[in-house]
Structures are given as structure tokens and as C-alpha cells.
Amino acid sequence: MAKVKKQPRPKAETPKGFRDYFGAEVAQRKAMLDEISEVYQLYGFEALESSAVETVEALGKFLPDVDRPNEGVFAWQEDEDWLALRYDLTAPLARVYAQFRNDLPTPYRRYAMGPVWRNEKPGPGRFRQFYQCDADTVGAPSVAADAEICAMLSDTLERVGIPRGDYIVRVNNRKVLNGVLEVAGLAGADKDTERGIVLRAIDKLDRLGEEGVRALLGAGREDESGDFTKGAGLGDAQAEIVMGFMSAKRDTGAATVARLNELVTGSAIGAAGVQELETIAELMAAQGYNSDRIEIDPSVVRGLGYYTGPVYEAELTFEIKDEKGRPRQFGSVAGGGRYDDLVKRFTGQEVPATGVSIGVDRLLAALHAKGRMDNQTVGPVIVTVMDRDRMAEYQTIVGELRTAGIRAEVYLGNPKNFGNQLKYADKRNAPVAVIEGSDEAARGVLQLKDLVLGAEIAKTASLEEWKGQPAQREVARADLVAEIKKMLA
Amino acid sequence: MAKVKKQPRPKAETPKGFRDYFGAEVAQRKAMLDEISEVYQLYGFEALESSAVETVEALGKFLPDVDRPNEGVFAWQEDEDWLALRYDLTAPLARVYAQFRNDLPTPYRRYAMGPVWRNEKPGPGRFRQFYQCDADTVGAPSVAADAEICAMLSDTLERVGIPRGDYIVRVNNRKVLNGVLEVAGLAGADKDTERGIVLRAIDKLDRLGEEGVRALLGAGREDESGDFTKGAGLGDAQAEIVMGFMSAKRDTGAATVARLNELVTGSAIGAAGVQELETIAELMAAQGYNSDRIEIDPSVVRGLGYYTGPVYEAELTFEIKDEKGRPRQFGSVAGGGRYDDLVKRFTGQEVPATGVSIGVDRLLAALHAKGRMDNQTVGPVIVTVMDRDRMAEYQTIVGELRTAGIRAEVYLGNPKNFGNQLKYADKRNAPVAVIEGSDEAARGVLQLKDLVLGAEIAKTASLEEWKGQPAQREVARADLVAEIKKMLA
Structure with a gap:
């Protein structure tokens, strides 16, 4: 059998003079x-x-x-x-x-x-x-x-x-x-x-x-x-x-x-x-x-x-x-x-x-x-994954938000490291992160993290103030859509 | 001097398998x-x-x-x-x-x-x-x-x-x-x-x-x-x-x-x-x-x-x-x-x-x-040209209509044959034709021709009825926008 020559990997590049738009x-x-x-x-x-x-x-x-x-x-x-x-x-x-x-x-x-x-x-x-x-x-x-x-x-x-x-x-x-x-x-x-x-x-x-x-x-x-x-x-x-x-x-x-x-x-x-x-x-x-x-x-x-x-x-x-x-x-x-x-x-x-x-x-x-155009668009609301087994509930949450016309998605990367989920939300310029662990679920509540306010506080507040986490608060599961609408208003 | 060879005319065709969308x-x-x-x-x-x-x-x-x-x-x-x-x-x-x-x-x-x-x-x-x-x-x-x-x-x-x-x-x-x-x-x-x-x-x-x-x-x-x-x-x-x-x-x-x-x-x-x-x-x-x-x-x-x-x-x-x-x-x-x-x-x-x-x-x-999509779109209001010297007035009329959000244009072909202007309006599927001769202008009025109604009458009415031209009526120049809005409603 002839030896199969290994093909070199293709270069991941546009041809010269071409570009992509994001x-x-x-x-x-x-x-x-x-x-x-x-x-x-x-x-x-x-x-x-x-x-x-x-x-x-x-x-x-x-x-x-x-x-x-x-x-x-x-x-x-x-x-x-x-x-x-x-x-x-x-x-x-x-x-x-x-x-x-x-x-x-x-x-x-x-x-x-x-x-x-x-x-x-x-x-x-x-x-x-x-x-x-x-x-x-x-x-x-x-x-x-x-x-x-x-x-x-x-x-x-x-x-x-x-x-x-x-x-x-x-x-x-x-x-x-x-x-x-x-x-x-x-x-x-x-x-x-x-x-x-x-x-x-x-x-x-x-x-x-x-x-x-x-x-x-x-x-x-x-x-x-x-x-x-x-x-x-x-x-x-x-x-x-x-x-x-x-x-x-x-x-x-x-x-x-x-x-x-x-x-x-x-x-x-x-x-x-x-x-x-x-x-x-x-x-x-x-x-x-x-x-x-x-x-x-x-x-x-x-x-x-x-x-x-x-x-x-x-x-x-x-x-x-x-x-x-x-x-x-x-x-x-x-x-x-x-x-x-x-x-x-x-x-x-x-x-x-x-x-x-x-x-x-x-x-x-x-x-x-002329500064008449904003380069930054607001990203979707990110529903974090605290508990992999409750994916259906997280999908239900984003479903409710979308029905209300709110751009939203579940974090679909590896959920193990929660910090990565927040980094992702930051990269997407997400306005709000939704957090619902099994503890919250049992109590019928959710945590809403205001990422815009959070970023503002992180810039100006001391570590002590920041630890008070005023940008994060607990709301009733039933009030999810109404509360997020308020935050986006 | 060498004789210049006459180039054949190019064919006006898309390449095979390509098409245009209108x-x-x-x-x-x-x-x-x-x-x-x-x-x-x-x-x-x-x-x-x-x-x-x-x-x-x-x-x-x-x-x-x-x-x-x-x-x-x-x-x-x-x-x-x-x-x-x-x-x-x-x-x-x-x-x-x-x-x-x-x-x-x-x-x-x-x-x-x-x-x-x-x-x-x-x-x-x-x-x-x-x-x-x-x-x-x-x-x-x-x-x-x-x-x-x-x-x-x-x-x-x-x-x-x-x-x-x-x-x-x-x-x-x-x-x-x-x-x-x-x-x-x-x-x-x-x-x-x-x-x-x-x-x-x-x-x-x-x-x-x-x-x-x-x-x-x-x-x-x-x-x-x-x-x-x-x-x-x-x-x-x-x-x-x-x-x-x-x-x-x-x-x-x-x-x-x-x-x-x-x-x-x-x-x-x-x-x-x-x-x-x-x-x-x-x-x-x-x-x-x-x-x-x-x-x-x-x-x-x-x-x-x-x-x-x-x-x-x-x-x-x-x-x-x-x-x-x-x-x-x-x-x-x-x-x-x-x-x-x-x-x-x-x-x-x-x-x-x-x-x-x-x-x-x-x-x-x-x-x-499934018949869920209309092939016919409504065309613009057509302002006809009765009098070539009054082009500025016709342009002013379409300007007023556009400012009111109404799609409108002046007929820009050869205005000599008025029938051609109406044929053009028909081809564009125009809902209304505006007619303003020097006579109308002197009296401060315009003729509005309802082309949708006109087509309907032409289909069903006798020649005698048609000649009564119920689809065309005179309105005051000042009422132009309001009258056309009514006709498009």
C-alpha cells in the first residue's frame, strides 16, 4: 500500500484584500x-x-x-x-x-x-x-x-x-x-x-x-x-x-x-x-x-x-x-x-x-x-448554568424572555468554571446575567446581576464597597421578565 | 492607417444558470x-x-x-x-x-x-x-x-x-x-x-x-x-x-x-x-x-x-x-x-x-x-407632465407628497403623448395619477385619477359609464396631500 502523504493544514486567512465583517x-x-x-x-x-x-x-x-x-x-x-x-x-x-x-x-x-x-x-x-x-x-x-x-x-x-x-x-x-x-x-x-x-x-x-x-x-x-x-x-x-x-x-x-x-x-x-x-x-x-x-x-x-x-x-x-x-x-x-x-x-x-x-x-x-455611531451593541441577557441537570429550566427561562421580546441565551460552553461564564457575558457585552442554582430554585427565586452597573462600580468603588455587590439582587422567579425589563429600561 | 475592425455587440444576457431579481x-x-x-x-x-x-x-x-x-x-x-x-x-x-x-x-x-x-x-x-x-x-x-x-x-x-x-x-x-x-x-x-x-x-x-x-x-x-x-x-x-x-x-x-x-x-x-x-x-x-x-x-x-x-x-x-x-x-x-x-x-x-x-x-x-405572498406591490403616485415648462411645480408636488411619507414621482419620459404617461402609471401599478395643466393651475386645482378604481370600472362598466370618469375628480391644490391620503387609505 502506498504511503499516504500527510496534507499540510490550510491557512485560516481571507485572500489578500478581503475582509470579514462582524x-x-x-x-x-x-x-x-x-x-x-x-x-x-x-x-x-x-x-x-x-x-x-x-x-x-x-x-x-x-x-x-x-x-x-x-x-x-x-x-x-x-x-x-x-x-x-x-x-x-x-x-x-x-x-x-x-x-x-x-x-x-x-x-x-x-x-x-x-x-x-x-x-x-x-x-x-x-x-x-x-x-x-x-x-x-x-x-x-x-x-x-x-x-x-x-x-x-x-x-x-x-x-x-x-x-x-x-x-x-x-x-x-x-x-x-x-x-x-x-x-x-x-x-x-x-x-x-x-x-x-x-x-x-x-x-x-x-x-x-x-x-x-x-x-x-x-x-x-x-x-x-x-x-x-x-x-x-x-x-x-x-x-x-x-x-x-x-x-x-x-x-x-x-x-x-x-x-x-x-x-x-x-x-x-x-x-x-x-x-x-x-x-x-x-x-x-x-x-x-x-x-x-x-x-x-x-x-x-x-x-x-x-x-x-x-x-x-x-x-x-x-x-x-x-x-x-x-x-x-x-x-x-x-x-x-x-x-x-x-x-x-x-x-x-x-x-x-x-x-x-x-x-x-x-x-x-x-x-x-464624527462619533455619531456607537461601536458597542448591547448583547443578550445571559442565563448562566449553575447546575447542568437543570438545562431544561434554563432554556425555559430564555424562552420566557424571548417571548417578551428580550434577547437572551443560555451559556452553552463548559459550565464548570463560573468565572468563565461571567467572562463570556462580559465579552458579549451582556446587560444582565441570570443565576439560578438549585438552592434558588428550591426557594422560587433567581439572582439578577446588573453587568452594566457592575462594571461601573468596579471602575469607581473600593474593594469593600464592591463586595457588597449592590449590582446583584434576588428576585422572585415569577417576576423574572418584569424585573429584567426594568433593568433594561 | 489600419482599418478598425468593428466589434460585434455584446449579448445582453446573464451567464447560464444566473438570474436577476426585480x-x-x-x-x-x-x-x-x-x-x-x-x-x-x-x-x-x-x-x-x-x-x-x-x-x-x-x-x-x-x-x-x-x-x-x-x-x-x-x-x-x-x-x-x-x-x-x-x-x-x-x-x-x-x-x-x-x-x-x-x-x-x-x-x-x-x-x-x-x-x-x-x-x-x-x-x-x-x-x-x-x-x-x-x-x-x-x-x-x-x-x-x-x-x-x-x-x-x-x-x-x-x-x-x-x-x-x-x-x-x-x-x-x-x-x-x-x-x-x-x-x-x-x-x-x-x-x-x-x-x-x-x-x-x-x-x-x-x-x-x-x-x-x-x-x-x-x-x-x-x-x-x-x-x-x-x-x-x-x-x-x-x-x-x-x-x-x-x-x-x-x-x-x-x-x-x-x-x-x-x-x-x-x-x-x-x-x-x-x-x-x-x-x-x-x-x-x-x-x-x-x-x-x-x-x-x-x-x-x-x-x-x-x-x-x-x-x-x-x-x-x-x-x-x-x-x-x-x-x-x-x-x-x-x-x-x-x-x-x-x-x-x-x-x-x-x-x-x-x-x-x-x-x-x-x-x-x-x-x-400557498398564496400567502402578494406578487404585486403598490407603485408610487405618478404626477403627470401636462406642460413641460412647469416641471418645477410638478417636482414641488412630489416633494410635498414625499414629505408626507407618500411614494411619488414625476413622469420623466417624453411627455408629448399623454396616453403613454397613463400606460407608464399602469405598468408601475400606480394607485393615483395627478394631472395639473396650466388651466388647472390657474384655477388652483388638480385632477386626481384613482387608477385602482379606474381599472375596476374599466373591467365591469359599459363604455358610457366609463366615459363619466367617476374615478377622476378635481380637488383644490391645497388639499392635495389630504385627498391622496384618503385615496390610499
């Missing part, structure tokens, strides 16, 4: 998704849960945004086809709409929430699976659809706990940018590369500052590590027009619109874009969404190449401390825009669409950073 | 998952959301159940490693527990809900991505943990809308089966193959009947298509013992236990198993879970090879019509059991664990089959 983390994200979906539904959006796996072909081999080829997908071959995990919720929506367009209402307002996967190099706080939460309107050419999504985004942020004043929804329009580029002499298919560089440069204004962007518009820029990024090669006059665009924001929407109109003079597409921004501004103002919530800001461009009209972004405006303790703005938590070509890939017909994606994990991080 | 389907599943998680939490279980992607190594190359090698996973290579989509929620739990065992409480009660993926041949109603909803207790050796999960399963089914009497939770114990096999002379490592055949044969009792199982215990069985399945080769006396086991169920738990004790006479493992069943039965009875909810049933074996003690299964006992209109029992919707070796794969130390998996999609199908 207890409160799951509950908090769920609560946030529930709140977001309530707002989305109030606006008439319908849920869609598309399959996590798509053909690579449908996802657009591999990304619609060819400017970022590094943002790969997880893919594998099956017979002739390549399958892949979705990397966002927009590409699947385009596929779903193309596939079911005869059955779906038009316009089709849909929301989707769920994980997406990116085959990228993981880094600190940078995961390869994360949640997105999208709302899109497909088949509505009017910018009223874009305005609606901006209003909904504002409502959503307030609903999940970001108060007015702590966020701003900024709106811009790609057509205006295209108009400015046209005026700067960057129209035409042969200027594709330059336009791409300009777009990405503008998108980095926050990070690189004006000087850095100017360098990228011109010859190029060397970063701190010595890496050189090639610039768009614009002349000073051209660069001036682009820089003027980024700083075109004025105190009021009307003034910004007026300034943009000056900048795009002579460009038809630019003028159309400014007109759209004006319409959005009017709709927002009519509904009372003033500049404390939504404003026109020409510095917003959004990285993705597929946007064709309005683009929008929600930014949290409060400061947090970075990992080195320095204050910085929290930054963007949601963004989106109009993309009129994604469905066309499938059907050949242009289908107008606009939508937003909320980075739920970032939004949760923001609420944590 | 509107009501998503909402109903979410509602069910919410209810299930509330019961799980009441029992003290904590949420865990592990990553969808695991190393193939951690999943157990490819499945822990080597008896079913066809149940493949979706996997791809990354550098040295193979990564794969999880095929259930149990293997990831074992990995998580092994990875974080020093930080997690012991026992660790966790629940998880989410999609799993199987690289299987798709078939009608058989998908390669589906939801599971699991609860497991890790680190509790006592069968009180198994009993708790059976009670929780019973509570869960009633909570989601399966009334008592329409389901039964059946409990058995692998040790009893092993004892019976020992008595039948099938102990020992050299009888592994035979034991596997016997186990699968018992699992098929429902489908093949007594005769079919007997054939599989003996020489083998030829099915209708002529395919031959090799049998376990048991003699008549041996087969009789196994068949006796399957029909050992008696009217009461106590009688079943007594019968099982007879069958395992002489087997230590068998006696231990019967003892465990007895303890479970006592715990259940003490908490009032009688045989109308939970019963001992020796015909339950559960297919998976990794179970080591109690196994349990929830079956819906009502009849539904199959695709050919024949009545049949709905069958199993949940199952699980004790598996003490899964964590050991990682750590070398045996960690007792027990848990259940609910097939959420099957449970939803059951509620649909």
Missing part, C-alpha cells in the same frame, strides 16, 4: 442600507438585484473606462466564455436594461445595493470587495432626472445622519468642460489623449493644488517619489482657459452660470451644457434645495470617461483627523452623472441614463469619525 | 431575511458577513463533502493561489472561527445570510447563485446547542408565515445510524464505501420508496432510464437492520427512543446517539416544543458526509401542485446538524459546532405556492 459592523451597514432604500423607494425607485457574475463581454472587456485599465476584474474561463464578478452596479444595469427593456417601464428608476469586486492591488483601508448603493434612471433624457437624483442624494445624506451644513452636493456638466476644451483648441478626435490628461488633472485639484494641475496641463509633473507624469502639453493661454474653468464658481448659481457662459463663448456644446446647469439650478431652487445643500461647482469632473452630461458629487465638508492626527476634509462619499452610451453597447440605440453611487463603507466611516 | 422579489426576500435575522438575534446570535471570495485551500479543495465531487466551485488562479467563490456559509465560518478564535466569544453563535455560488449544471429552477441563511453555534459540545437550533428553526418558520401544522422539524443522530451500521457489520475503515452507499440510499427514501432503497442496499438499482447504480451489497439480514432503522419512528418520542435502543444493542456509539436524542427530546418537551413542531425521525440522515452527531431538517408538510398539476409534498426547506471536524482542518484541534441552513428561495416559493 456583529455591529454588519448591523450598522444594514441599518444604513435600509434607510437609504427607504428614501430611494419614496422617490419611486424599484429594487434590482442582478447576478454577481456577468460575462466579461457584458461588462465591457474589462472596463468601460479605458482610462483606468488597472482596475481589473476577477475573471475565469468557462467553455468558450469568460465570466467575471461585477466591478460596479452600473455595467450590470446596462445589461439588465438591454435584456429586459420590453418588460421594464420607461423611464426605469432602479436602485441596487450590494458588494462589487475589484481586482486591484490591496492597500491599507483599500479592499477588493466593498459595497455600493446605486440609484439610476434609465430612459429619461430630461435633466429633471439628474436634478431629481441630486435632491434624492441630499435627502439620503440627511436621512442617514449627516446634518445639513456637513455636506454639499456639487453639480457640473461635462458638456461645459467639453465646451471649454473646444474653446482652448482641444476639440477633435486627434486630441483624445490630451483631453484625457486634462480631465484627470482637473480631478486631482484637491490633491495636487493649482500648481500641480498647471504642471499636468503643461509639460508634466514630477511627484515626491521622482515619478514623472506626462502633461497635456497645453500652452499658457490654453492652460489659462482650463484653470479659469475650475475657478469659475461664484457665490450664487446664477453668477457661476454667467461666468461659465463667458468661458464657453463660441462653443455650441458648451452653451448647451451651461443651459442644462441653469435648468438644474432652477429646479433645485424651486424645490427649496438651496446652495447650503446643492450648488453648481465647475471643479467637479468625476474621473470616469463615460459621463456625457451632468455630473454630481456629494462631499462631506467637516474636518476629521487623518492617521497622523492632521485635520483634513473628509471628502467625497457619493458621485455620479449622466451616461448616454452604456446601453447602446448592447442595443445600438442610445438610451439616456443618469445615476448616483453611494460609497456606503465611506459613509459609515464618516459617521464613526 | 422589485417585489427583492423586497420579499429582504423582508423574509429581516424576520429571520430578528429571530436569530433574539436567540443571541450575532451577524457575520464573511468575504464572498476565499482561497480554495480554505474551502477544502474543493468540497468537504467528498461524496459529491460534482458540486464544484467557481475558481480562478492568482499568482500561486487559487481563489474561489464560497459555495456555502459553513466552510467560511470554519475559516473565520479558526482565524479569529482568540477574539471571538466561546461559544460563538453567529448567523450569516447571503448568496453562495455553485459551479453546477444549471437546470429549470436550479440556479448557480442562490441565497443561504445560516445560524451556527461553534464551541458548544452540549446537545442543548442542537436543541436550541431546532427550537429556533421552529420559531423562525412560524415567524415568516408558515403556521404550526404546516411544517415539522425532524431530528435524528448520525451516531445512531453509525451504531445501526455497526450492528449490521458495517463498522471499520474498510467499509467506508458501503457506508456511503447506505447513507445516500436512506437519503433517497422519499424519492425511491422502500423497494428502491432495498435495491440500493443490496446488489444495486436500475432507474427508468436504464442507468445502473451499484448497491452496498448487504445481505438480507443486514439490509433488514437498516430498513428497520428507517421505519423506527413511533407515535411518541419516548417510543421511538425505545425502539432505537433495541436496534443499536451492543453498539456503544449507537447507545450514545440514542442518549443524545433522548436529551434533545426532553429539552424540547420541557420548553413546550411538542411533536406538532419537533419530532425524532430516524429516516432523516442529511446528505453531507461531515455531520458527526444530531442532524435536523425542516419539512413543509402541505401539498402543492407540481408542474404537471399532480399534488406533492413541498418538502425540505432547511436542514443542518453537528459537525465537529470542520475547524480542526485549520487548527488541528477538534471544535464542536452545530448549525442550520435555511433555503430562503425555497421558503419564498412555498409561501407563493
Whole structure:
């Protein structure tokens, strides 16, 4: 008989860039998704849960945004086809709409929430699976659809706990940018590369500052590590027009619109874009969404190449401390825009669409950073096991508590060491421990240990005081539910 | 310049075996998952959301159940490693527990809900991505943990809308089966193959009947298509013992236990198993879970090879019509059991664990089959667009409705054809359409069209009656919210 080779033990680890979420983390994200979906539904959006796996072909081999080829997908071959995990919720929506367009209402307002996967190099706080939460309107050419999504985004942020004043929804329009580029002499298919560089440069204004962007518009820029990024090669006059665009924001929407109109003079597409921004501004103002919530800001461009009209972004405006303790703005938590070509890939017909994606994990991080979210959840009431033979009675106790809506469980580890049972209760953040030995049972009573109060006393009281055990008291078995309800109140 | 080859359009299709879920389907599943998680939490279980992607190594190359090698996973290579989509929620739990065992409480009660993926041949109603909803207790050796999960399963089914009497939770114990096999002379490592055949044969009792199982215990069985399945080769006396086991169920738990004790006479493992069943039965009875909810049933074996003690299964006992209109029992919707070796794969130390998996999609199908679930959800109030220039006013109307908690939207398609707007409202299952032309606006009124009543009238009334339009009436603009609230009440 051949000798069986002993297999090494598998490593108990997630793959690099993946992580698990426990207890409160799951509950908090769920609560946030529930709140977001309530707002989305109030606006008439319908849920869609598309399959996590798509053909690579449908996802657009591999990304619609060819400017970022590094943002790969997880893919594998099956017979002739390549399958892949979705990397966002927009590409699947385009596929779903193309596939079911005869059955779906038009316009089709849909929301989707769920994980997406990116085959990228993981880094600190940078995961390869994360949640997105999208709302899109497909088949509505009017910018009223874009305005609606901006209003909904504002409502959503307030609903999940970001108060007015702590966020701003900024709106811009790609057509205006295209108009400015046209005026700067960057129209035409042969200027594709330059336009791409300009777009990405503008998108980095926050990070690189004006000087850095100017360098990228011109010859190029060397970063701190010595890496050189090639610039768009614009002349000073051209660069001036682009820089003027980024700083075109004025105190009021009307003034910004007026300034943009000056900048795009002579460009038809630019003028159309400014007109759209004006319409959005009017709709927002009519509904009372003033500049404390939504404003026109020409510095917003959004990285993705597929946007064709309005683009929008929600930014949290409060400061947090970075990992080195320095204050910085929290930054963007949601963004989106109009993309009129994604469905066309499938059907050949242009289908107008606009939508937003909320980075739920970032939004949760923001609420944590502001101390608006409790990391600690209250655990269940723990019924300790003093006497292994009386397990049925302990189970009956938790049954009574659960019937009264109280979270409760029997300790199911080895009951021998009572200290371990209390340590377990502590680890679970249990508010109360129930103790019933055979002595108590014979007398028709129970001991209730108030673990919250107990922890408080342990912190502040002397050993003598602590020994008085004011946090533990005896109650009648019949009063169990009522007494625990009082303690939890 | 080289001629650019025109790319063919991608097909707008999900990969084979995958599907999308729309509107009501998503909402109903979410509602069910919410209810299930509330019961799980009441029992003290904590949420865990592990990553969808695991190393193939951690999943157990490819499945822990080597008896079913066809149940493949979706996997791809990354550098040295193979990564794969999880095929259930149990293997990831074992990995998580092994990875974080020093930080997690012991026992660790966790629940998880989410999609799993199987690289299987798709078939009608058989998908390669589906939801599971699991609860497991890790680190509790006592069968009180198994009993708790059976009670929780019973509570869960009633909570989601399966009334008592329409389901039964059946409990058995692998040790009893092993004892019976020992008595039948099938102990020992050299009888592994035979034991596997016997186990699968018992699992098929429902489908093949007594005769079919007997054939599989003996020489083998030829099915209708002529395919031959090799049998376990048991003699008549041996087969009789196994068949006796399957029909050992008696009217009461106590009688079943007594019968099982007879069958395992002489087997230590068998006696231990019967003892465990007895303890479970006592715990259940003490908490009032009688045989109308939970019963001992020796015909339950559960297919998976990794179970080591109690196994349990929830079956819906009502009849539904199959695709050919024949009545049949709905069958199993949940199952699980004790598996003490899964964590050991990682750590070398045996960690007792027990848990259940609910097939959420099957449970939803059951509620649909019983007509206990409405497929149609009520859509939003639709504000029609009579006058494109008054979009801001229409948006203001929906804003008012939403502030009052009423789902509402403006029609954002091309408003030219009013009939299309009403068709859209119909497709959305909208209860009310709001109509405000410039004439109405000037008079400070609106038209409200009751689409539910309208559909009713259209079905039953003559054309003359219909033209009277009793389903449409004029209300003051100021009374909008109050009037619509009345119509929705």
C-alpha cells in the first residue's frame, strides 16, 4: 500500500484584500442600507438585484473606462466564455436594461445595493470587495432626472445622519468642460489623449493644488517619489482657459452660470451644457434645495470617461483627523452623472441614463469619525448554568424572555468554571446575567446581576464597597421578565 | 492607417444558470431575511458577513463533502493561489472561527445570510447563485446547542408565515445510524464505501420508496432510464437492520427512543446517539416544543458526509401542485446538524459546532405556492407632465407628497403623448395619477385619477359609464396631500 502523504493544514486567512465583517459592523451597514432604500423607494425607485457574475463581454472587456485599465476584474474561463464578478452596479444595469427593456417601464428608476469586486492591488483601508448603493434612471433624457437624483442624494445624506451644513452636493456638466476644451483648441478626435490628461488633472485639484494641475496641463509633473507624469502639453493661454474653468464658481448659481457662459463663448456644446446647469439650478431652487445643500461647482469632473452630461458629487465638508492626527476634509462619499452610451453597447440605440453611487463603507466611516455611531451593541441577557441537570429550566427561562421580546441565551460552553461564564457575558457585552442554582430554585427565586452597573462600580468603588455587590439582587422567579425589563429600561 | 475592425455587440444576457431579481422579489426576500435575522438575534446570535471570495485551500479543495465531487466551485488562479467563490456559509465560518478564535466569544453563535455560488449544471429552477441563511453555534459540545437550533428553526418558520401544522422539524443522530451500521457489520475503515452507499440510499427514501432503497442496499438499482447504480451489497439480514432503522419512528418520542435502543444493542456509539436524542427530546418537551413542531425521525440522515452527531431538517408538510398539476409534498426547506471536524482542518484541534441552513428561495416559493405572498406591490403616485415648462411645480408636488411619507414621482419620459404617461402609471401599478395643466393651475386645482378604481370600472362598466370618469375628480391644490391620503387609505 502506498504511503499516504500527510496534507499540510490550510491557512485560516481571507485572500489578500478581503475582509470579514462582524456583529455591529454588519448591523450598522444594514441599518444604513435600509434607510437609504427607504428614501430611494419614496422617490419611486424599484429594487434590482442582478447576478454577481456577468460575462466579461457584458461588462465591457474589462472596463468601460479605458482610462483606468488597472482596475481589473476577477475573471475565469468557462467553455468558450469568460465570466467575471461585477466591478460596479452600473455595467450590470446596462445589461439588465438591454435584456429586459420590453418588460421594464420607461423611464426605469432602479436602485441596487450590494458588494462589487475589484481586482486591484490591496492597500491599507483599500479592499477588493466593498459595497455600493446605486440609484439610476434609465430612459429619461430630461435633466429633471439628474436634478431629481441630486435632491434624492441630499435627502439620503440627511436621512442617514449627516446634518445639513456637513455636506454639499456639487453639480457640473461635462458638456461645459467639453465646451471649454473646444474653446482652448482641444476639440477633435486627434486630441483624445490630451483631453484625457486634462480631465484627470482637473480631478486631482484637491490633491495636487493649482500648481500641480498647471504642471499636468503643461509639460508634466514630477511627484515626491521622482515619478514623472506626462502633461497635456497645453500652452499658457490654453492652460489659462482650463484653470479659469475650475475657478469659475461664484457665490450664487446664477453668477457661476454667467461666468461659465463667458468661458464657453463660441462653443455650441458648451452653451448647451451651461443651459442644462441653469435648468438644474432652477429646479433645485424651486424645490427649496438651496446652495447650503446643492450648488453648481465647475471643479467637479468625476474621473470616469463615460459621463456625457451632468455630473454630481456629494462631499462631506467637516474636518476629521487623518492617521497622523492632521485635520483634513473628509471628502467625497457619493458621485455620479449622466451616461448616454452604456446601453447602446448592447442595443445600438442610445438610451439616456443618469445615476448616483453611494460609497456606503465611506459613509459609515464618516459617521464613526464624527462619533455619531456607537461601536458597542448591547448583547443578550445571559442565563448562566449553575447546575447542568437543570438545562431544561434554563432554556425555559430564555424562552420566557424571548417571548417578551428580550434577547437572551443560555451559556452553552463548559459550565464548570463560573468565572468563565461571567467572562463570556462580559465579552458579549451582556446587560444582565441570570443565576439560578438549585438552592434558588428550591426557594422560587433567581439572582439578577446588573453587568452594566457592575462594571461601573468596579471602575469607581473600593474593594469593600464592591463586595457588597449592590449590582446583584434576588428576585422572585415569577417576576423574572418584569424585573429584567426594568433593568433594561 | 489600419482599418478598425468593428466589434460585434455584446449579448445582453446573464451567464447560464444566473438570474436577476426585480422589485417585489427583492423586497420579499429582504423582508423574509429581516424576520429571520430578528429571530436569530433574539436567540443571541450575532451577524457575520464573511468575504464572498476565499482561497480554495480554505474551502477544502474543493468540497468537504467528498461524496459529491460534482458540486464544484467557481475558481480562478492568482499568482500561486487559487481563489474561489464560497459555495456555502459553513466552510467560511470554519475559516473565520479558526482565524479569529482568540477574539471571538466561546461559544460563538453567529448567523450569516447571503448568496453562495455553485459551479453546477444549471437546470429549470436550479440556479448557480442562490441565497443561504445560516445560524451556527461553534464551541458548544452540549446537545442543548442542537436543541436550541431546532427550537429556533421552529420559531423562525412560524415567524415568516408558515403556521404550526404546516411544517415539522425532524431530528435524528448520525451516531445512531453509525451504531445501526455497526450492528449490521458495517463498522471499520474498510467499509467506508458501503457506508456511503447506505447513507445516500436512506437519503433517497422519499424519492425511491422502500423497494428502491432495498435495491440500493443490496446488489444495486436500475432507474427508468436504464442507468445502473451499484448497491452496498448487504445481505438480507443486514439490509433488514437498516430498513428497520428507517421505519423506527413511533407515535411518541419516548417510543421511538425505545425502539432505537433495541436496534443499536451492543453498539456503544449507537447507545450514545440514542442518549443524545433522548436529551434533545426532553429539552424540547420541557420548553413546550411538542411533536406538532419537533419530532425524532430516524429516516432523516442529511446528505453531507461531515455531520458527526444530531442532524435536523425542516419539512413543509402541505401539498402543492407540481408542474404537471399532480399534488406533492413541498418538502425540505432547511436542514443542518453537528459537525465537529470542520475547524480542526485549520487548527488541528477538534471544535464542536452545530448549525442550520435555511433555503430562503425555497421558503419564498412555498409561501407563493400557498398564496400567502402578494406578487404585486403598490407603485408610487405618478404626477403627470401636462406642460413641460412647469416641471418645477410638478417636482414641488412630489416633494410635498414625499414629505408626507407618500411614494411619488414625476413622469420623466417624453411627455408629448399623454396616453403613454397613463400606460407608464399602469405598468408601475400606480394607485393615483395627478394631472395639473396650466388651466388647472390657474384655477388652483388638480385632477386626481384613482387608477385602482379606474381599472375596476374599466373591467365591469359599459363604455358610457366609463366615459363619466367617476374615478377622476378635481380637488383644490391645497388639499392635495389630504385627498391622496384618503385615496390610499
